[in-house]
Amino acid sequence: MAYEPPVTDYDEIVENCTCAFCGCNCDDLDYLVKDGHVVGVRHACRLGASKIMEDMDQRLLVPMIRDENGDLVEVDWEAALDKAAELIAGAVRPIFYGWSETSIETMKHGIRLGELVGAVLDNQATICHGPSLQAVQNVGYPVMTLGEVKNRADMCIYTGSNPMNSHPRHMSRYSTFPRGWFRQRGRFDRTVVTMDPKYSDTAKMSDIWVGFDQNGDYGFYNAIRAVLKGKELQQDVISGIAKEDIVELAEAMKNTQFGALFFGLGLTHTISKQRNIDMAIQMVTDLNKYTKWVLMPMRGHFNVNGFNIFMAYEMGFPYGVDFARGYPRYMNGETNTIDLLTRKECDVFMVIAADPGAHYPGGAVKHLAEIPVIQVDIHWGPSTEIADVVLPGSFIGVEAGGTSYRMDGVPIYMKKAIDKPETCRDDEWIMRELLERVQKIKEKEAVASK
Amino acid sequence: MTYVEKPAVPKVVKLEEPTATERKILEMMLNTGSDIYQGACKKRGSTCKDEYRKVAGIAYMDPKDMAKLGVTNWESVKVTTDWGEVVVYAAHSRDAPHEGTIFIPKGPWANVITSHETYCCCDPTYKGITCTVEKSDEEVLLMADLMRAVYKKYVGDEESIPELKSLGEMPVFKKK
Amino acid sequence: MEYILKNGIVYDPANDIAGEKMDVMFKDGKIVSNVSSDAKVLDVTDKIVMPAGVDPHAHIAGPKLVVGRIYRPEDSRKGVTPKTDVCRSESGFSIPSCPATGYRYSRMGYGTVVEAAVPPLEAKHTHEEIMAIPNIDVPPLPLFGNNWFVMQYAKEDRIDELAAFISSWLKIVKGYGVKLVNPCGSEAWGWGMNVHGIDDPAPYWDVTSKEVIRALSKANEMLGLPHSIHVHANDIGHPGNTPTTIGTIDCVKDITKNSGVRNQTIHMTHLQFHIYNGTSWRDVESGAGDVTDYINKNKHVTFDVGQITLDETTTMTADGPHEYSLHALNGLKWANKDIELETSSGLVPFIYSGKSPVHSLMWAIGLELFLGTEDPWQVCLTTDHPNAGPFIRYPRIISWLMSNERRQEMMDNKEVHPWAHRKSALATMDREYDFNEIATITRAGPAKIYGFKDRGALTPGFNADIAVYDLNPNDIDPSREPTAIEAAFGAAMYTIKDGQILVKDGEIVKVVPSHTIWTNVKGFEEQENAIMEKVMPDFNRFYTVKFENYKVHDHFTPYPIVVDVQASK
Structure with a gap:
C-alpha cells in the first residue's frame, strides 16, 4: 500500500467526535476540518474513517x-x-x-x-440480531458495558463474529488489547478465543481458534454445557471438535476470573438461528455458577x-x-x-x-x-x-447532532x-x-x- | 487510504493442485457476511463505482477449489442457488483453507442468491446455503446495472435489458 | 386561571388538616389562600382531597427497565390498549412503556415519582425515558455505593473529596440524591461474588460496606442535601439478614443531620426484603418486630416497605448478585447488566403467589412493617415497583391497610399460605390506617423525607398538585368495604398537576411533559474543580467514553426543576 503523508492542511480540529459506523460508537475521534469539510480523521478505524471521509x-x-x-x-x-x-x-x-x-x-x-x-x-x-433478541426473550440477557471487559476480563471469546472486519476497534478499544484496572498488562493478561468455522482475520490473532463445523454452533455449545454440568460426552468428535478439546476449553472457561462472550451474525444467519443463541446464552448463565461470565451481541450499526x-x-x-x-x-x-x-x-x-x-x-x-x-x-x-x-x-455525528x-x-x-x-x-x-x-x-x- | 482499486487478495501460484481433479461445476456451501473492504466502500457511499463491484461482487474461494475449476484471481464465476444466479469475480481467500465453502461479502450480488426464508424468525438465511459454482465468461455487472437487470423496476421491455447502455459509475438523474 | 375545589374533605397531614371540610384554591399553578369571584368552581362536595401522591421509590425509567421490556414481550402484551384522542397506546403490566407509566400514575392521583437507581454512565438514557413519560415529575437518584472513586475515598476517609465528588456528579448526571445499592456487594459481583454483612470487604478493595455507608452519609450531610442517603442494604432476601439491616441503620446514628427540611439521616428502601430471621427458607421467620422496635425508638431513620402484591412481576435491581440468586431459585430467564466503575444490576421475572409459603410470609412481613411502625412519617407506601409488584397495586395495599377484616379474611380463606400468620405477628395486629395516615404514607411523608419544599402539602405557594378521590369519608367504612377503597384510589376523580386538570373521573384528559428534579449544590465550586482534576486521569484510563460524552447535556432535561442547595458546614 502506498504511503500517505499525514494531513497537515486544516483549519481546526474537532475533538471527541463519535463514529457513526458500527456499534462500537468510538467517541474519541478527532476530525480535521478545512473550509467546512472533514479532510482527515484521527483514531478511527478503516471503516469509520472511510464513512466520515465520504464519497x-x-x-x-x-x-x-x-x-x-x-x-x-x-x-x-x-x-x-x-x-x-x-x-x-x-x-x-x-x-x-x-x-x-x-x-x-x-x-x-x-x-x-x-x-x-x-x-x-x-x-x-x-x-441482523433479530434472532438474538428472540433468544434473549427465551432465555435471558446477561450483559455488561464494555468497560467491564476492559477492566476485568481475562478471557474474551468471539463466536460467529469477525470484529477485525466488522468492528475493527472492538478488540483494541474495549476487549483484548486495552489495559484496564485489574488487567494492567492488556493483551498479555487475557486469553482470546475465536469460535468460527472460518479461519477469520480475528481467528488469526487469537490464542485459540475453535473451527467447528458449519452449522455446528448449536451442538458445540451444548457439548460445553454438558461438560459444565458434569456429564460425560458420548461422542469422540462433536461438531468437528475433539471431545478432549471441548473438555479442556470448558475447564479453561470455568477457571477464568471474568469471561466475556461476543457473538455475531455467524449465529443468527445460520439455519438454527435463535436456537444457537439460546444455547450460547444458557452456556454463559451456567458458567456463572463457577465464575463471572457475561456476553454481548456485536451490534452492527x-x-x-x-x-x-x-x-x-x-x-x-x-x-x-x-x-x-x-x-x-x-x-x-x-x-x-x-x-x-x-x-x-x-x-x-x-x-x-x-x-x-x-x-x-x-x-x-x-x-x-x-x-x-x-x-x-x-x-x-x-x-x-x-x-x-x-x-x-x-x-x-458529523453534520447533525443526535443521541445514539x-x-x-x-x-x-x-x-x-x-x-x-x-x-x-x-x-x-x-x-x-x-x-x-x-x-x-x-x-x-x-x-x-x- | 480509504479508497482502494480492489481488495488485496493472496495469489496462490500453485494452480496444478495434485489432488485437484478438474471439474466444470462444484457443489459448494455459500456464506455471506461483512468484510472490511466491502464495509468501507459501502459506507463511504461508493456503491456505483467499480470498487464496489470488486469488493462485494466477489467470491472468496479456497485455492484448491479454484484449481479444480481452473479459474484464477479476478476471473468470473457463476454462482447458482435455489434462489437465483449471479456472476461474480473469483479470488483466493485469505482465510483458506476452507475447501468446499465460498464467501461472498454482503451486498447486491450476494442478495440475488441468498435465501429470504426466515422460518418465522424474521431473519433471512444468509449463511450456509448450498450452491453450485462454475466458470463464466460473463462480465460482473456494476451495481446499478445489476439492480436494473435483476429487479427490472423501471424497465419497460425486459428483453431489452442486455442491450441497454450501462448506467455507469455515477448516479444518473435529471437535474433541474 | 383560578380554581376553587369546593367543599372537599381535606387530608393535608403536613398542615395538620385531617378530614376537614374546606375549599382548596389555586391560581396559575400554585396553591393560594384566596381567589377572586371569577375562579372556576369544581364541586367536590364530601369527596376526599389530598395533595397529589409522591412515590419515594420506584423503577420507572432507565436501562434496566428497557432490558425488561426488550426481554419480556409477554409482560408488554399484558397491558396493551389502543390509542385514544388523548392518550397513545399503552403496553405492559409490571414494566409498562413510558407513556403508560405516566398515565397510570396520573390516574391514581400521583404527581411525583422518584426513579430510584440511575447508573451515571447511562444517565442520559434515564433522562430520555423521563422525557417520554408524561404527567409526573421525576427526581432520579444516581448510584454511588459501588462507584470506584467513592470506594477509594471511603477507604481513606477523605470525606471532603467525597462530598466534592458527589456534588460534581449530581450536576454531571442531573441527579437528586445519593443512592446506595448493596454497597461493596455489587462491586463483588464484578467477579461473580457478593459480600455478607456490613463488615465484609469488597474483593481487592479492602473497604467495607459500613465504611462506604458512613462516608457517604457524612458527605451527604456535609453538603446538606435535601434527601438523606437512600440505602438498599446488603444481604437482601437472605434469611438471617435482620442484624445486617439493623446494623446498617445503626451505623449512621451518630452522624449529625444537616438539613432543616427532613428528619432522617438514612432512608432504608424496600425494608420488607431485609428483615428475615432464621437461617434458611425452611426456618425463616419475620424479623419485622425486631426492626419496628428499633425504628420506633430511633428517629434518624425512615423507610419504604416494598409490599408484596402477589402478582407475576419483574424483579430488577442494581444488586447484581441477588438477581443471579433469584434465577437460581426460580429458574426463570436471567438478565444482567453491569456498568463499568459504577455498579452491577440484574433482572429476573418472578411469580409471587399466595400459594407459596415464602411469598405469603413476605406479604405478611410487609404489612407488619406498616402496622408496627408507630409514626406514619417514618414509613412510606411502595412496592419497590416492579420488584414486589407493580405500582398499580397501591390502591389494593391501601385497602389492606385500612381493613383488618380483609387481612384476616385473606388468611382465613387461604388466599395466602398459613405461613403468613404462623411465622409473623400479622394475625395479632388489628390496627387500621385512617385516611390521614394513608395521606401521610403516600404523599406528605415521602415529600418531607425528600425535603421537597414545593409539593406534598396544600400549603399556599406550593405547586397545585392535588388528588381528589370519589369517596365520602363520613359514609364509607373502609374496614368493611376494601373493594370500594381500592376502586376509588385507583381512579382519581381529579388529578391536578401544577394547576392543570390531567385526570377527570379516572380518565386522562390532558397530557403534559414531566419535569426532572435535580439538586444543584452551590458554594462548593472550588472543591469540585479540584476533585475533577484528580478524577480525570483515572476517568480517561478506565472508562470507555470520553468525559465530554459522559455528562448529561442540558437538552436531556428540557423541563428541569433545579433545587439549589447552599453547601454548608
Whole structure:
C-alpha cells in the first residue's frame, strides 16, 4: 500500500467526535476540518474513517421524484415532501424501515407518524440480531458495558463474529488489547478465543481458534454445557471438535476470573438461528455458577441498539412493531419486514438511513420493485435504484447532532462538527415535516368524511 | 487510504493442485457476511463505482477449489442457488483453507442468491446455503446495472435489458 | 386561571388538616389562600382531597427497565390498549412503556415519582425515558455505593473529596440524591461474588460496606442535601439478614443531620426484603418486630416497605448478585447488566403467589412493617415497583391497610399460605390506617423525607398538585368495604398537576411533559474543580467514553426543576 503523508492542511480540529459506523460508537475521534469539510480523521478505524471521509460523488444532495419514464428527477423540497406524505397517508400497510443510522430524535417523530397511519416500524435488527433478541426473550440477557471487559476480563471469546472486519476497534478499544484496572498488562493478561468455522482475520490473532463445523454452533455449545454440568460426552468428535478439546476449553472457561462472550451474525444467519443463541446464552448463565461470565451481541450499526431501546421504552417491544390495529403488536416472523415483503403485504415502503437494496435477500427486494419506495438517506446506493421519492438527509455525528446507543446500551450524544450541504435537511426535520404533512391530509380526510 | 482499486487478495501460484481433479461445476456451501473492504466502500457511499463491484461482487474461494475449476484471481464465476444466479469475480481467500465453502461479502450480488426464508424468525438465511459454482465468461455487472437487470423496476421491455447502455459509475438523474 | 375545589374533605397531614371540610384554591399553578369571584368552581362536595401522591421509590425509567421490556414481550402484551384522542397506546403490566407509566400514575392521583437507581454512565438514557413519560415529575437518584472513586475515598476517609465528588456528579448526571445499592456487594459481583454483612470487604478493595455507608452519609450531610442517603442494604432476601439491616441503620446514628427540611439521616428502601430471621427458607421467620422496635425508638431513620402484591412481576435491581440468586431459585430467564466503575444490576421475572409459603410470609412481613411502625412519617407506601409488584397495586395495599377484616379474611380463606400468620405477628395486629395516615404514607411523608419544599402539602405557594378521590369519608367504612377503597384510589376523580386538570373521573384528559428534579449544590465550586482534576486521569484510563460524552447535556432535561442547595458546614 502506498504511503500517505499525514494531513497537515486544516483549519481546526474537532475533538471527541463519535463514529457513526458500527456499534462500537468510538467517541474519541478527532476530525480535521478545512473550509467546512472533514479532510482527515484521527483514531478511527478503516471503516469509520472511510464513512466520515465520504464519497461526495454519490452524496444525495437534492430531493428527487421518479417520473413516468422511470428516471429520477430533481424537485424542490416542497414537492418531494408532499409526494412522500401523499404516499404515506394513502397507504394501507406501510412499513417504515431502517432508523439504525439516524438519531433517537429522528425516531421520535417517526414513531408518531407510524402511530398515526398504522405503520410497521422495524429496523436492521430484523436482518441482523433479530434472532438474538428472540433468544434473549427465551432465555435471558446477561450483559455488561464494555468497560467491564476492559477492566476485568481475562478471557474474551468471539463466536460467529469477525470484529477485525466488522468492528475493527472492538478488540483494541474495549476487549483484548486495552489495559484496564485489574488487567494492567492488556493483551498479555487475557486469553482470546475465536469460535468460527472460518479461519477469520480475528481467528488469526487469537490464542485459540475453535473451527467447528458449519452449522455446528448449536451442538458445540451444548457439548460445553454438558461438560459444565458434569456429564460425560458420548461422542469422540462433536461438531468437528475433539471431545478432549471441548473438555479442556470448558475447564479453561470455568477457571477464568471474568469471561466475556461476543457473538455475531455467524449465529443468527445460520439455519438454527435463535436456537444457537439460546444455547450460547444458557452456556454463559451456567458458567456463572463457577465464575463471572457475561456476553454481548456485536451490534452492527451505531444506533441499531438505540432503535430497539427507543421502541421498547415507547411501546414495550424492541422492533417489528405493527400499529395497523391502532395498538402496538409484535409477532416475530409475522410483523417483521422480510416476512411482510415476501408475503407481499406491504404497499408503501419508507426506508430511513438504511439500504435494503444492498442488504435484503433478492426475494424481499423483488416486492420493493412492485411498490412505491421512499428513501431518506445520505448516499446514492442500491436502494436509490429502486426508490420513487428520494429525500437527502444529513450525516449524524458529523453534520447533525443526535443521541445514539452503543452496542452495550451506553447512550452517547453525537455532536455536530460541520455544517451539512446547503440543499440537504436534517433527518429530524424531514420526519417532522412528513408527520405534519400527513397530519394535515388526515385532518382533511376526517373533515370530508363528516 | 480509504479508497482502494480492489481488495488485496493472496495469489496462490500453485494452480496444478495434485489432488485437484478438474471439474466444470462444484457443489459448494455459500456464506455471506461483512468484510472490511466491502464495509468501507459501502459506507463511504461508493456503491456505483467499480470498487464496489470488486469488493462485494466477489467470491472468496479456497485455492484448491479454484484449481479444480481452473479459474484464477479476478476471473468470473457463476454462482447458482435455489434462489437465483449471479456472476461474480473469483479470488483466493485469505482465510483458506476452507475447501468446499465460498464467501461472498454482503451486498447486491450476494442478495440475488441468498435465501429470504426466515422460518418465522424474521431473519433471512444468509449463511450456509448450498450452491453450485462454475466458470463464466460473463462480465460482473456494476451495481446499478445489476439492480436494473435483476429487479427490472423501471424497465419497460425486459428483453431489452442486455442491450441497454450501462448506467455507469455515477448516479444518473435529471437535474433541474 | 383560578380554581376553587369546593367543599372537599381535606387530608393535608403536613398542615395538620385531617378530614376537614374546606375549599382548596389555586391560581396559575400554585396553591393560594384566596381567589377572586371569577375562579372556576369544581364541586367536590364530601369527596376526599389530598395533595397529589409522591412515590419515594420506584423503577420507572432507565436501562434496566428497557432490558425488561426488550426481554419480556409477554409482560408488554399484558397491558396493551389502543390509542385514544388523548392518550397513545399503552403496553405492559409490571414494566409498562413510558407513556403508560405516566398515565397510570396520573390516574391514581400521583404527581411525583422518584426513579430510584440511575447508573451515571447511562444517565442520559434515564433522562430520555423521563422525557417520554408524561404527567409526573421525576427526581432520579444516581448510584454511588459501588462507584470506584467513592470506594477509594471511603477507604481513606477523605470525606471532603467525597462530598466534592458527589456534588460534581449530581450536576454531571442531573441527579437528586445519593443512592446506595448493596454497597461493596455489587462491586463483588464484578467477579461473580457478593459480600455478607456490613463488615465484609469488597474483593481487592479492602473497604467495607459500613465504611462506604458512613462516608457517604457524612458527605451527604456535609453538603446538606435535601434527601438523606437512600440505602438498599446488603444481604437482601437472605434469611438471617435482620442484624445486617439493623446494623446498617445503626451505623449512621451518630452522624449529625444537616438539613432543616427532613428528619432522617438514612432512608432504608424496600425494608420488607431485609428483615428475615432464621437461617434458611425452611426456618425463616419475620424479623419485622425486631426492626419496628428499633425504628420506633430511633428517629434518624425512615423507610419504604416494598409490599408484596402477589402478582407475576419483574424483579430488577442494581444488586447484581441477588438477581443471579433469584434465577437460581426460580429458574426463570436471567438478565444482567453491569456498568463499568459504577455498579452491577440484574433482572429476573418472578411469580409471587399466595400459594407459596415464602411469598405469603413476605406479604405478611410487609404489612407488619406498616402496622408496627408507630409514626406514619417514618414509613412510606411502595412496592419497590416492579420488584414486589407493580405500582398499580397501591390502591389494593391501601385497602389492606385500612381493613383488618380483609387481612384476616385473606388468611382465613387461604388466599395466602398459613405461613403468613404462623411465622409473623400479622394475625395479632388489628390496627387500621385512617385516611390521614394513608395521606401521610403516600404523599406528605415521602415529600418531607425528600425535603421537597414545593409539593406534598396544600400549603399556599406550593405547586397545585392535588388528588381528589370519589369517596365520602363520613359514609364509607373502609374496614368493611376494601373493594370500594381500592376502586376509588385507583381512579382519581381529579388529578391536578401544577394547576392543570390531567385526570377527570379516572380518565386522562390532558397530557403534559414531566419535569426532572435535580439538586444543584452551590458554594462548593472550588472543591469540585479540584476533585475533577484528580478524577480525570483515572476517568480517561478506565472508562470507555470520553468525559465530554459522559455528562448529561442540558437538552436531556428540557423541563428541569433545579433545587439549589447552599453547601454548608
